[in-house]
Amino acid sequence: GENVEQHPSTLSVQEGDSAVIKCTYSDSASNYFPWYKQELGKGPQLIIDIRSNVGEKKDQRIAVTLNKTAKHFSLHITETQPEDSAVYFCAAPSSNTGKLIFGQGTTLQVKP
Amino acid sequence: DSGVTQTPKHLITATGQRVTLRCSPRSGDLSVYWYQQSLDQGLQFLIQYYNGEERAKGNILERFSAQQFPDLHSELNLSSLELGDSALYFCASSASDVDEKLFFGSGTQLSVL
Numbered sequence: 001g002e003n004v005e006q007h008p009s010t011l012s013v014q015e016g017d018s019a020v021i022k023c024t025y026s027d028s029a030s031n032y033f034p035w036y037k038q039e040l041g042k043g044p045q046l047i048i049d050i051r052s053n054v055g056e057k058k059d060q061r062i063a064v065t066l067n068k069t070a071k072h073f074s075l076h077i078t079e080t081q082p083e084d085s086a087v088y089f090c091a092a093p094s095s096n097t098g099k100l101i102f103g104q105g106t107t108l109q110v111k112p
Numbered sequence: 113d114s115g116v117t118q119t120p121k122h123l124i125t126a127t128g129q130r131v132t133l134r135c136s137p138r139s140g141d142l143s144v145y146w147y148q149q150s151l152d153q154g155l156q157f158l159i160q161y162y163n164g165e166e167r168a169k170g171n172i173l174e175r176f177s178a179q180q181f182p183d184l185h186s187e188l189n190l191s192s193l194e195l196g197d198s199a200l201y202f203c204a205s206s207a208s209d210v211d212e213k214l215f216f217g218s219g220t221q222l223s224v225l
Contacts, residue, residue, distance in 0.1 A: 098168070
């Protein structure tokens with residue numbers, strides 16, 4: 001069935017380093033790929049999204065890259081800060097239902 | 113602040129009981145989504161309403177039901193509660209009926225004892 005796999009499940013970096021989270025999807029017709037950040041006690045917050053007609057998108061320290069051939073997309077966070085510590089979720093829509101399928105999440109810890 | 117309001121924040125109840133979770137979407141958003149988040153299942157889509165009508169159903173149990181009212185707020189009703197229903201329940205809203213640019217509320221933590 002349709003699936004979104006996210007790796008790694010946990011990631012620990014030093015403040016100032018870069019962090020990369022990768023997701024693979026199974027539905028080749030998926031055309032929209034959002035990333036959400038969930039802080040403790042809060043709901044997921046959309047931080048960046050990309051469409052399938054674009055290979056890369058940047059927003060300050062955050063970027064998302066998409067490889068349609070390999071069916072994977074990645075979140076890149078540069079110059080990490082302690083406030084980047086959170087759980088990050090990727091998602092991709094099912095071409096059958098149009099509903100977003102979320103990855104299992106990556107817990108990012110940025111050590112000061 | 114996402115602009116999506118969920119009440120209550122916490123709910124503790126017993127097995128067999130029925131509860132109602134409430135959601136007010138962002139101003140102007142017509143779609144309301146309900147998700148269940150548990151440690152082992154991640155974020156699971158339950159149901160979507162668009163402008164008062166049911167638009168899509170996901171892994172929602174028959175014991176669960178929802179509705180969207182004319183003022184666009186939504187309620188999720190959970191009945192005959194079981195221990196396994198304990199989870200975080202999120203509401204999200206978006207402007208259109210397409211799953212893009214979803215804004216999530218802070219969730220309702222349900223504990224079934």
